Amino acid sequence: MSYHAPILIIADESASDEASRVLSALTEARLLPAETAGxxxxxxxxxxxxxxxxxxxKGTEGALTALATQIAEIEPYVPLLVPGLGHPVAGNCIGFAGHDLDRLPARLRTALRVRTLHATTLRRLSDDGGIERQPQHDPLQDATVLLIGRGAAYPALSVALGERVGVVGALSIEAAAKNLNARELxxxxxxxxxxARVVDAFLTVLFEDTRFRNLPIVVTAPPPERSIDLPNLDFIQGDPAQVVAAALPLVRQHAFEAQLGRTLRALDAxxxxxxxxxxxxxxxxxRDFATSVYQAQLRGDGLSVARFVLNRADPRAQFDTARIVSRLMRKMxxxxxxxxxxxxxxxxxxxxRGAQTIARRLMAVIRQTSHSARRxxxxxxxxxxxxxxxxxxxRAILSRLAKLDTRRAAS
Known part of the structure; x- marks a missing residue:
């Protein structure tokens, strides 16, 4: 596939062989045009x-930091990939194993799709006056990562991840599958x-389901013998800080993609x-509630309202829970x-009676999957x-609901 804006490869003469291998991989995958610079x-x-x-x-830390800062300010989004990067020096440096160039085109295509989505969003925001452009914030503020494990490193990984993103823990593959289906990750x-067999089977399921194929996935166990073609899959062995640092750039990119998707849905609405x-x-x-009450009264239909008060919830958890509710509630x-x-x-x-049944289902999912800032x-x-x-x-229904909230709080 050809892109109007070129893909820029930056390398000095000392890394000319690796730059040639990267250029060959892009050419073979028809990711063109590509340019090189020192x-x-x-x-x-x-x-x-x-x-x-x-x-x-192979840039120095100072040069890479300056480049990452420059690129982070460009719109639409420009992905920055760094072969062989083990510990990112900036939040937008997406690393991958330098020797595994077979997966470079797939990872790059995923990143370029986010760039296209960002360009579309920016264009529609400028053309459509129906929604104000949201204040920019770090997508990691909205990110949620599923942590699966039951070994000695699990608590340390939970703390290290929890300092940067929302974390949903699962001690079994079965519990992980429920979370994958219940919420956006x-x-x-x-x-x-x-x-090794369980890890291989789990990764195979993710590959076969298009919903999860582009998810950032970090596995701390040794790689399986056969290759699994997931573009954002990394095998990283090290202390929890290294694992988290290597995972966060791709998590940030995915959270940014989800943020853009919600903005486009808002524009559609x-x-x-x-x-x-x-x-x-x-x-x-x-407005919708007043109209719904009026029409329900005319037709003699039922209508109920639920208020969920999220105790101990910080702003991140409030938005996270709201997205869970938006995903699970009925279309009507x-x-x-x-x-x-x-x-x-x-x-x-x-x-x-029906509202009680629906509310219980929503509450069960919220209790199982939503966490406050304290892990x-x-x-x-x-x-x-x-x-x-x-x-x-x-107004009368909401007033009655407020009185119920007051009585519950007093009790």
Missing amino acids: WYEAGDAVVRLQPSAVIAI DGIVLAEGFS GGLIDPRSGLLTPSAFE DFGTLQPDGSILVVFAETDL DSRIDPDVSLATMMSGDSA
């Missing part, structure tokens, strides 16, 4: 060529405690959806994340339910 002219080459991606080979760390929570904005919720329902951190969900055509405490949500009565207005 480290002495790296900054000027980026400005002059405006590359779609940069592959930096931005990476997987598969730690020790499983046989005319700005009515909050890109960070995946639920309606508060103002859109108020709608909700919003309120400024106080609670979540309101409207269950259309549902009486109180040892799960989110313990409280829920209040109110159902529409004859002659009720939207």
Whole structure:
């Protein structure tokens, strides 16, 4: 596939052989055009060529840091790949085993797809006045990583990951599968405690499911004998800090891709959806709720509202839980994340008994998968339910729900 903006390979003469191997791998994969430049002219080459991606080979830490800083400020997103990078010097340096050039094209294509998505988002934001551009923040603030393991390194990995991203722990492959299906994840760390056959089978399942094929996956066990063609799969053995440092750039890229996807969905909805929570904005919720109550009263349909109060939840956990709710609630329902951190969900055509059943299901998933900033405490949500009565207005239902919240808090 040909790209209008070239792929820039930066390497000095001492690394000319490796640069030639990289260029050959790109040519064979038809990732063209590609240009080369030395480290002495790296900054000027980026400005002059405006590359779609940069592959930096054997640069000094200072030169690589300067290059990464320059590239991080460019829009749309420009991926920076560094062969043989074991401990990234900057958050946007995506490393991979320098000898494994067979997987370079697949990893690069995944990164270029994120660049294309970012370009599309920027264009639509400039053309569509229905949604304001969100303040920029580090995508790691929204990232969630699934940590699977039951060995001695599991606690240390949990702490090291938890300092940077949200963590969902699983002590078995079966528990990991439930989390993969229940929520959006931005990476997987598969730690020790499983046989080579189990690791191979788990990676094969991820490869065969298109939902997970591009997930960043770090395995701390030795590689299996056969190759598994997952573009963002790395085998890293080292202390927890090294494992986490190597995993985070790809996790950040995936979280950024998810962030862009939510923004595009918000644009498709005319700005009515909050890109960070995946639920309606508060103002859109108020309008939809008032309309739903009015129409339900005319038709004689049922309607119920639930408020989930997320105890001990920090802002990251609030947005994470809101995205879980947006993923699991029925298509006919709608909700919003309120400024106080609670979540309101409207269950259309549902009486109180049915609302209780749906709310219990949502609460069970929240308890199992949502955590507060402290790694040892799960989110313990409280829920209040109110159902529409004859002659009720939207304001009356929410007022009754607020009274129920007050009584529960007092008790």
